[in-house]
Amino acid sequence: MAIAGVTSGFLAAYGYQWVYAANASGTLLAACWLAWSYRRQRERTQPGRRDEQADVTLVGPWRDVSFLRSIAALILITLAFDQMYVTLALFLREHYQLGPQWVGYLFTINGLMVVALQLPISRRILRWGLGLSTQLGVLLTGCSFLWLNVGHSVLWPILMMVTLTFGELLLSPSYAHW
Template sequence: MSLLSQLRLLPRPFWVLVGATFVNRFGVFVVPFLALFITRNGHTTAQAGLAVAAYSVGGFAAAWIGGWMADRLGRNVTMAVSALAGAVCMLAMSQAVDWRTLALLSFITGAINEAGSPASAALVQDLVPPEHRVIAYAVQRFAVNLAWSLGPATAGFLAEYSFFWLFAVDAATSAFFGIIAWVCLPRGRRTAREHAGWGHAWQSIKSNHAFLALFAACICTAWIFRQTNTTFPLHFERNGLPLHDCGLVLALNGVMICLFELPLAVSLRAWPVRQVLALGYVLMGISFLIFLVSGSLTAFVFMMVVFTLGEMSAFSRQQAYSASLAPEDMRGRYVGFLSLAWCTGNTASSALGMALYDQHPGLLWGINAALGLAAALLILSTRKISSYEL
């Protein structure tokens, strides 16, 4: 079946979600430049790292609350409340100066913004049958990364003029997404009150060994991925390169995904999912070793190419693989629980990674490579338990 034929099989509400997600993700201006915003206000790199880590810590609360809300209240309600409240938080952050205030607001914003993520992923699982989920997640990532290819470049130019506009645009696009989710998207599958608690979900999760291995692998990859939003721009600046070039190199990631991930998803559809995931994780990790050789603009571009090849190999399959391991009535909580892995990796990466970068950047690049290898081994160490071949 051709790519176009597979795209036509995806339902209309899915495309509404994709369009709204594009607008929302285009406006994710603050997170990539939050560390720079804080350091330019006269704070240290370590303090900036703690404030950025607070956003990830907020994601821990979001995973529990968002997963439960998605299953109990409905997908669209959860996404709408999260996005609209997150817009208010972004505007509040724009007025803060002290790093401790920013850290507190960053925690609250992370808890609210990320609460909608389990609902979005669960809604895709509700709308799209298993055999089309790799393509569906690739389409969703196409939208996210098309936005990412345009957003950071725009944000880089705005940051050189005024950081306030980063917060204002971020808030406006979040509000737009919240309105569309409330008005145009379905509630999706809802779970009865007596079965919607985390106790039922935990009994299932703790016996799902393939899912737990994926959880551990996601902690490793979250650490690696977070470095592109924290130490990557700092390393770029410390090598004497202009900020607008940093935005363009970050945008290269999105451009490559928009051009190549969908065709790659179709061409590799018959390949064993765990092997492709493992390859992707290894490429993401070893890409940072390039900085041991050079800090030139060419090195940053080459690093981003290798990193993106790994990301394209892993991430849409990772989402579909995770979906195949989750019971239908626990989709929101399974996604929420997996979000905890990303929160753990993101938090450690923001706080420890930036502090380590300040002292031993070469050691940090080596740790990234080792974590990529560890994630690959975790995935390869488990046997497939789902009847669905990605």
């Protein structure tokens, strides 16, 4: 992920068509790898047949109010988080007059922080508890984009990405938990 951020940023500086060509190449390579892996391992890619005789009654998620509240909250915070992918590049260009390579730099910060800090933060979350870490992650994610309105220095987008990444690291266990 860290390499993709830098690479995409540099490719975007030469034209977005190169970013899309690289994305297509990577996706095709992944598809070929999966096809080769399935053939090589001779794994079945179709789900097994369900036993018609089994009489199992499962309680659906629609009756679990706590689960539904958590999912609704995660959807709302994801809407805020995904602004990184949707509007950040436009804002950096218009407000800061930064080129597309800066999106790559910021995603590189994100990727490197995730690689370096995911395990230590996950260990801390075991001590803090999932509820506290999720609340702190939501707070950091929600406030991260406010840094972009503070000034016009490159420091503010960097601080935004660092704050957003800490929020992401604190929220990610709650996504996996539910």
